[in-house]
Amino acid sequence: MAQASFSDKSEEQRRYSLRIYFIGGVMLLLFGVLMARLVHLQILEHERFQTRSEQNRIQVQPVAPRRGLIYDRNGVLLADNRPIHNLAVVKELAGDMPRMIERLDGFLDLGEAEISEFDKRLKRRRRPYEAVVIRSHLTEDERAVLAVHRHELPGVEILSDSVRHYPFIELLAHPLGSVRRINEADLERLDPVMYAGTEFMGKLGVEKFYESSLHGRVGYQQVEVDVHGRIRKELDVDHPVAGIDLTLHLDLDLQVVADAALGARRGSIVALDPRTGGVLAMVSKPSYDPNKFITGISGEEYNALLMARNRPMFNRAINGRYAPGSTFKMAVGLAALTSGATTWEETIYDRGFFRLPGQRRIYRDWSWQRGNSGGQGSVDLNRAIYRSSNTYFYTMASRMKIDRFAGFVSQFGFGRPVGLDIADESTGLLPDSAWKRKVRNEIWYPGDSVNLGIGQGSMLVTPLQLASYVNVIANRGRIVAPRMLRDSSRALEEDLATPKSLSIVGLSPEDWEKMVDAMENVVHRGNLGYRQSGTAFPYIGQDISYRMAGKSGTAQVVEIKQGTTYDEKELDEYNRKHAWFVAFAPADDPLISVAVLVENGGGGSGVAAPVAREVIDAWVLPRMLAAARRASIAQGTGE
Amino acid sequence: MNIDFVRTLRTGGTAEPPTRVRFEILPEPVLLPLLVILMACGLGVLYSALHGRTEALSAQGIKLAAGFVIMLVVAHVHPREFLRFGPVLWLGGVALLVLVHIFGEVAKGGQRWLEVGPFPRFQPSELLKLAVPLTVAWYLHDRSSPLSLGDICVALAIMGIPAGLIIVQPDLGTGLLVLAAGGSVLFLSGLPWIYPAVAIGGVAAAAPILWSFLREYQQQRILTLFDPESDPLGAGWNIIQSTTAIGSGGLMGKGVLQGTQSGLDFLPEAQTDFILAVIGEEFGFVGAMGFLVLYILIIARCLYVSMIVRRTFDRLVAGSIGITFFVYVFVNVGMVCGLLPVVGVPLPLVSYGGTSALTLLFTFGVLTSIYKHRNN
Numbered sequence A: 001m002a003q004a005s006f007s008d009k010s011e012e013q014r015r016y017s018l019r020i021y022f023i024g025g026v027m028l029l030l031f032g033v034l035m036a037r038l039v040h041l042q043i044l045e046h047e048r049f050q051t052r053s054e055q056n057r058i059q060v061q062p063v064a065p066r067r068g069l070i071y072d073r074n075g076v077l078l079a080d081n082r083p084i085h086n087l088a089v090v091k092e093l094a095g096d097m098p099r100m101i102e103r104l105d106g107f108l109d110l111g112e113a114e115i116s117e118f119d120k121r122l123k124r125r126r127r128p129y130e131a132v133v134i135r136s137h138l139t140e141d142e143r144a145v146l147a148v149h150r151h152e153l154p155g156v157e158i159l160s161d162s163v164r165h166y167p168f169i170e171l172l173a174h175p176l177g178s179v180r181r182i183n184e185a186d187l188e189r190l191d192p193v194m195y196a197g198t199e200f201m202g203k204l205g206v207e208k209f210y211e212s213s214l215h216g217r218v219g220y221q222q223v224e225v226d227v228h229g230r231i232r233k234e235l236d237v238d239h240p241v242a243g244i245d246l247t248l249h250l251d252l253d254l255q256v257v258a259d260a261a262l263g264a265r266r267g268s269i270v271a272l273d274p275r276t277g278g279v280l281a282m283v284s285k286p287s288y289d290p291n292k293f294i295t296g297i298s299g300e301e302y303n304a305l306l307m308a309r310n311r312p313m314f315n316r317a318i319n320g321r322y323a324p325g326s327t328f329k330m331a332v333g334l335a336a337l338t339s340g341a342t343t344w345e346e347t348i349y350d351r352g353f354f355r356l357p358g359q360r361r362i363y364r365d366w367s368w369q370r371g372n373s374g375g376q377g378s379v380d381l382n383r384a385i386y387r388s389s390n391t392y393f394y395t396m397a398s399r400m401k402i403d404r405f406a407g408f409v410s411q412f413g414f415g416r417p418v419g420l421d422i423a424d425e426s427t428g429l430l431p432d433s434a435w436k437r438k439v440r441n442e443i444w445y446p447g448d449s450v451n452l453g454i455g456q457g458s459m460l461v462t463p464l465q466l467a468s469y470v471n472v473i474a475n476r477g478r479i480v481a482p483r484m485l486r487d488s489s490r491a492l493e494e495d496l497a498t499p500k501s502l503s504i505v506g507l508s509p510e511d512w513e514k515m516v517d518a519m520e521n522v523v524h525r526g527n528l529g530y531r532q533s534g535t536a537f538p539y540i541g542q543d544i545s546y547r548m549a550g551k552s553g554t555a556q557v558v559e560i561k562q563g564t565t566y567d568e569k570e571l572d573e574y575n576r577k578h579a580w581f582v583a584f585a586p587a588d589d590p591l592i593s594v595a596v597l598v599e600n601g602g603g604g605s606g607v608a609a610p611v612a613r614e615v616i617d618a619w620v621l622p623r624m625l626a627a628a629r630r631a632s633i634a635q636g637t638g639e
Numbered sequence B: 001m002n003i004d005f006v007r008t009l010r011t012g013g014t015a016e017p018p019t020r021v022r023f024e025i026l027p028e029p030v031l032l033p034l035l036v037i038l039m040a041c042g043l044g045v046l047y048s049a050l051h052g053r054t055e056a057l058s059a060q061g062i063k064l065a066a067g068f069v070i071m072l073v074v075a076h077v078h079p080r081e082f083l084r085f086g087p088v089l090w091l092g093g094v095a096l097l098v099l100v101h102i103f104g105e106v107a108k109g110g111q112r113w114l115e116v117g118p119f120p121r122f123q124p125s126e127l128l129k130l131a132v133p134l135t136v137a138w139y140l141h142d143r144s145s146p147l148s149l150g151d152i153c154v155a156l157a158i159m160g161i162p163a164g165l166i167i168v169q170p171d172l173g174t175g176l177l178v179l180a181a182g183g184s185v186l187f188l189s190g191l192p193w194i195y196p197a198v199a200i201g202g203v204a205a206a207a208p209i210l211w212s213f214l215r216e217y218q219q220q221r222i223l224t225l226f227d228p229e230s231d232p233l234g235a236g237w238n239i240i241q242s243t244t245a246i247g248s249g250g251l252m253g254k255g256v257l258q259g260t261q262s263g264l265d266f267l268p269e270a271q272t273d274f275i276l277a278v279i280g281e282e283f284g285f286v287g288a289m290g291f292l293v294l295y296i297l298i299i300a301r302c303l304y305v306s307m308i309v310r311r312t313f314d315r316l317v318a319g320s321i322g323i324t325f326f327v328y329v330f331v332n333v334g335m336v337c338g339l340l341p342v343v344g345v346p347l348p349l350v351s352y353g354g355t356s357a358l359t360l361l362f363t364f365g366v367l368t369s370i371y372k373h374r375n376n
Helices: A002-044 A046-057 A097-108 A112-123 A140-148 A169-176 A184-189 A205-209 A211-215 A252-262 A299-307 A325-338 A381-386 A390-399 A402-410 A433-440 A446-453 A463-474 A509-524 A537-541 A604-638 B031-049 B054-075 B079-103 B124-140 B149-167 B172-188 B194-213 B216-226 B237-249 B275-308 B312-336 B354-372
Strands: A058-063 A077-090 A131-135 A156-165 A179-181 A200-202 A219-225 A231-238 A246-248 A267-272 A279-285 A348-350 A353-355 A362-364 A377-379 A485-488 A549-555 A578-585 A592-598 B105-107 B110-113
Touching: A002 A046, A002 B172, A002 B237, A002 B275, A002 B312, A046 A058, A046 B237, A077 A097, A077 A140, A077 A169, A097 A112, A097 A131, A097 A140, A112 A131, A131 A156, A140 A156, A169 A205, A169 A252, A169 A279, A200 A205, A200 A211, A205 A211, A252 A267, A252 A279, A252 A604, A267 A463, A267 A604, A325 A381, A325 A390, A325 A402, A325 A446, A325 A463, A325 A509, A325 A549, A325 A578, A325 A604, A348 A390, A353 A390, A362 A390, A362 A446, A377 A381, A381 A390, A381 A509, A390 A446, A402 A433, A402 A446, A463 A509, A463 A549, A463 A578, A463 A592, A509 A537, A509 A549, A537 A604, A549 A604, A578 A604, A592 A604, B031 B054, B031 B275, B031 B354, B054 B354, B079 B124, B079 B149, B079 B312, B079 B354, B124 B149, B124 B172, B124 B312, B124 B354, B149 B172, B172 B312, B237 B275, B275 B312, B275 B354, B312 B354
Parallel strands: none
Antiparallel strands: A058 A219, A077 A131, A077 A156, A179 A200, A219 A231, A246 A485, A267 A279, A267 A592, A348 A377, A353 A362, A549 A578, A578 A592, B105 B110
């Protein structure tokens, strides 16, 4: 019994041991699998995982370069960079999101639009623990409130950034342009490396044209980050190279004067330095606050800006296209001289209207009256300029072949961009027979030439083109392209074609001087009797202390039917004529050339000329005074 | 034998006179030193995984020390007491599991914790890790071999009821451990070979049906195992980060506190379930192998003890302890290495956390008791 029990036991033990050995074998096999896996991970694939762990840990973060600053010619900062503080939330750390938003709303009064924007951004693909901006541009008070309640707001961070700021707001919105947020379409064109970490780029004006120079070169920092993306250690830095600082020809004081001279009226002023072509002032009114596009603008506000009838975002100086009107007459006169259509001596008789041979239609002078009376009497080119005789220039235009005429006139910059470094400039329109065939599918009629003779018809120019044109006359035929940039802190990134020194061909120096004399008469000839004064004399010529050459112009907006007159006051404001005045001074040695446009302003001499006078006074008088002082000192020391 | 003792301990009135137990500091010469080494090394790794936060580290040290003392105390309880109280423990455990279902507190997406009066939070499922093998062994230790179908069914019920309750909590990891503990007893007690063979075949055949019973997050865990890159920031994150940690450690590791995966928080659950990744990263292949060898030695010792003891109950319990411990290690290491789906099983005696360590040390106390009382 005991024996059997014992052997039972040993038999049971033996069978048990067998099972243990079996289990042990299975365990060893499975441990073998684990060890093989460790060999695989740690020895065979070590390098791959090593790299992977480094990629986890080390992040190469772009460091956006500081955008180049923009100064005026006297070193006044026109566009700088400002620190801003944005409020961002890390979803993973914030806990219950609706409650967090409610709490933030209590401190900051978030708008509904802001919250829905935030929700949208939150749904976009992002790294875990990436902070999402809910409000940009925190005020100091808001930051203080948030700092006090910091402990109640887990996952809420204040991020600092640097953005463009335009201290002169509306004054320089058009010439400087502005930066705007980089959008999807921009990303397709931009170098993703250079723009890593950059949110804004120049999209208008100088900011756009010199984008490559202003942007600078992106830098990188190699940092060790934790899983939350928080930087624990800086490992290596490749510093960014700040953008190139630009100095413009623009003179802030003159810009202020020009802006004020135009006042609340719609219009544009372009002032050039005749010697360099430098743009001394560029006004387009109304204007807008470019900072709004950086600090954030509501869709409503943006639409209001876009849809406003007075078009504040439209840069009239380079994109406004208007008929040049009588300001074009110098070009017609010069063309007639080169083509031999007339001489300085020839006179014609102006009866107040012009008729093409064999046609009934009459082309009216501005002095035309009912019953075809009026007119300027006997006019030569000089008198035709200072009296602005339409009849004279109708006659001259009808004498010239259109394509030769247009070819000559285009040398002044009509029908093509004239600026060297001005982005998105409109070309205007200089019609000729090819254009008419192509666009209207018609031949060029003599009547088209007649209209072109006084700057009406299809012809369109921008204020910049007109300033450039009068600048050519100021320079006695030498063509100097307008430009914004005066100097830069380093060599530019942009390839700027060096301006060719070109001159208008086919005219003698005497022709230019005589044309300038005629333009001086526009301003200075006065007190000589009925129909003898320059057109601008009554408005600006009576108290002027230097010699100014100018020409007024009035561009029709609506066509006047044959045989009718109209009352300017009855017309809708936006259908009234545009007032032009172009001028340069001093006439002998010009310091400034100006084109003034007052949209729907009425008569050029009465409305636009005083504006031009104010601008030119502000530029010329201090310089004349300084020259006089220098001269008297030189005289004093010489004795 | 009860003549010359210096210090005696009466074990809670359960021991019958004249049985008096002589208290020994080292009642088992192999297992206990191995456990001490394992826990010491584990604390070292934990120091790193906790980024040198010494308060948490000393709290864990105290828990382990307390567990060790409990183990020594349990070692002096005669195995027959476990035989007697196993079923009681089982009944109580199952009752508590039912209570958890009704009143339990939800933590980390599962209903596992029970708060009772002044006691610290407590998981009844831990109790079953011990109660199930004891009860299965209690039921089977005097059945003659081969086991009848009825006995097998009873044994399956003893482990299946609590395991089912735990799995629906849902806590798949603990449920599997309970099944492993009970199943190992069943296997060791002479289950005919045909049953495990049929069971494995059956599970394989029923896999598609079982699949549909799994919760979505459990299915996701299994799917990401095969292709962690399919969801690198979601379900695949843990596997990718832990294999990266281990792989980047290489042969010798990055050094103590030099692990970037754990130090920079890329590795989730670095102090708890994924601590092996910290070992692999900072101590390399050598360190990870060192831990595996320690585990192998401990398991081998358990199996050896189970072979030298005379009573069937003791044998079954000891063998089951070894096998369950193996399942612990294998599931955890397999999961961290990306070989098995992510189930909540800690690395025994190394992962941060008191409850599982306490249960484990208690079972090692049982094993020590079995060894110590092998001759009486």
